[in-house]
Amino acid sequence: MRCLRLLGLTASLWLAPFLTAGATEPPALFPNADNLARVIMGENGRQLNVAGDRIFAEGLAGRTAAAYFVLRPGPPLTHQASGRRLGRSNIHLGRARVERRGNPTVLRIEQARREIRPGDYLWPIASRKPTE
Numbered sequence: 001m002r003c004l005r006l007l008g009l010t011a012s013l014w015l016a017p018f019l020t021a022g023a024t025e026p027p028a029l030f031p032n033a034d035n036l037a038r039v040i041m042g043e044n045g046r047q048l049n050v051a052g053d054r055i056f057a058e059g060l061a062g063r064t065a066a067a068y069f070v071l072r073p074g075p076p077l078t079h080q081a082s083g084r085r086l087g088r089s090n091i092h093l094g095r096a097r098v099e100r101r102g103n104p105t106v107l108r109i110e111q112a113r114r115e116i117r118p119g120d121y122l123w124p125i126a127s128r129k130p131t132e
Helices: 013-019
Strands: 003-006 009-012 037-042 054-058 067-078 085-100 105-112 121-124
Touching: 067 105
Parallel strands: none
Antiparallel strands: 003 009, 037 054, 037 121, 054 105, 067 085, 067 121, 085 105
């Protein structure tokens, strides 16, 4: 079986699609947050938002994705033997679709596994290409 070397760990090649930008599934590891858009608030100033609610986000200017995974950084992952930090796990909170672009961008939460709150991050969902 072909393998991929990542952060000092060996992962099966099937894991690679989950670690790339614009995937159809959320990433397994929390991505670098420097370039990620963030939820700034819910409609009417709500702090906890669920499926069907509208949220406002900043940092989506110039991005073309129509839908986004909503993510939160999880606990740190450390190498058991050396104690070296390998990254952070990813908590997949749900999925939101763009309703109106602008500053801020308005999104509607389509699916939520947990409450979505200000400070959570958005990761683009790749549009699936039609099969012929």
